[in-house]
Amino acid sequence: MKQHLREIDSRISVLGACALGTAGVKVFALLPLLLGTIAEHLQLDDAATGMVASLYYIAYFVVTLTSVIWIRRANWRVLSMAGGGLMVLGLAGSATFSESYEGVILGMMLSGLGAAVVYALSVTLVSDMTDKDRRFAIKLIPEQIIPAALMFMLPVLVIDDFGLKGMLYVLALVIFVLALLSSGIPVRGRALTPDKTTKKAAGASVFIGLGALVVFFAGFAGLWAFTERLAHDALDPVVVGQLLALGLVSSAAGPFVAAIVGDRWGRITPIITGVVLSLISMLLLVGQITTFKFGLLMAVFPAAYYFSLAYLFGIISDADISGRFASLIASALALGAAVGPGVFGVILNGNGHNAAYLFAAIMMALGALMFIWMERRLERAHLVSFEGQIEHCPHAEISK
Structure with missing residues (x-):
């Protein structure tokens, strides 16, 4: 039991929680830039652009709402990989079918499902740690810094030359790296x-x-x-x-x-x-x-x-x-x-x-x-x- 508690409070668990949290807020944090790029690429009006965001939020909200059912029953490492995989698949799918409005929406919704899984998992993992106030604060830092860095770099280094498709592939790659960084989290939480x-x-x-x-x-x-x-x-x-x-x-x-x-x-x-x-x-x-x-x-x-x-x-x-x-x-x-x-x-x-x-x-x-x-x-x-x-x-x- 003590060994398991040390595993939850370990640095690799904190790194995993930060990676999961950052992956979970990635699309949400960059949504203004992403929506603008989608609207310009597909020549959408405000209503159609807003629908992309709404459907992403709906998928995200529904999955997090059901998390009380599965968050303590499933293997956390499996959840981490599944959530990250859904995000990568969704973003890559949106890039592949970027000329289709329906294809972009379906990919974004799939990404929202995965984002909900990894963010709910990151919150639960930190909640099980002993020094939770400090760990929650630590988790919030990369959740703000990494999207801020991408907000600076994506327009100049990616969007100008590669457009929407390039942006989506870069986001998928970042999520893939974050999923790998979360692979060391414990398989379950602490017994309360x-x-x-x-x-x-x-x-x-x-x-x-x-x-x-x-x-x-x-x-x-x-x-x-x-x-x-x-x-x-x-x-x-x-x-x-x-x-x-x-x-x-x-x-x-x-x-x-x-x-x-x-x-x-x-x-x-x-x-x-x-x-x-x-x-x-x-x-x-x-x-x-x-x-x-x-x-x-x-x-x-x-x-x-x-x-x-x-x-x-x-x-x-x-x-x-x-x-x-x-x-x-x-x-x-x-x-x-x-x-x-x-x-x-x-x-x-x-x-x-x-x-x-x-x-x-x-x-x-x-x-x-x-x-x-x-x-x-x-x-x-x-x-x-x-x-x-x-x-x-x-x-x-x-x-x-």
Whole structure:
């Protein structure tokens, strides 16, 4: 048993979790660039382009939603290879049939199925580790850095010369390498045997946490999806693109700091710090948008948000006493990404910029408050459980 726990906490397992997580978010992170390339290649209108994204999200969401059934029953190495294989097959299939709209869609959906498997697996693997807050932060770093690097390199080195087909083949190759890096993960997770006090306190809390994550991520995703459009009329498009790339790099800085900080100040203080900085930075959007203000927003907002996100994952993981529901983090993120931009866009069109910013701020603040309540509840449960163990300890009776 101890050997298996060491295997879960080993560096090769952390590397595998990072590789799986990065593979799982790869297409999602590059979707704006990918959709633009698909639309230009096939001469699609906005509705047809949007359908590619919608069907990818649907496939991703359905598989992650069913992960509670298979995540603890299947061999994790088999799942890793199967998920990576589906992604490679889907992307390569889209490249092969890139002249067909239906072929591209089917390939993207197949890729979405595989992405859901590997990302749900990465979340569950980290949830089983002992220092989960730091490990979640570490996992988030390559999930931001590698897509940011590809965002820089693909347009210049691949898309200009090889178009959509070349881009899809390169993504398939990257996924293949990531799948190989994940081959050292354990075949199964740890056996969880929660005490009665913790079980009673956690219970439905994991579902409250997943709901809070939907709310929290919807606020962020709504604003993030429209950042380019918000600055488009005020700034040069080239400058906007450069600053958005800065935002992708900045989003890796937050988890990097969280990995260093760990749990030395608990979870509530880092969550409050990250959310407050995120909300304050949003004030830079009020009034006339300048290059300095937008650049400062891209430097602070993603970093602060992703700094707090690692701790939210840890709370859900602690509340997941069965070990089966942490994989639904992927579903919560997908649902938040689907809901947030839609609502933000409706408010933006009907009520203006400030009302849309207020929506994003309220969603993020509400989600954070729900997580703080959960963490307080879990802390009390752990304290009661610890005191109960002391009372039943033979040495405690002797000392009395």
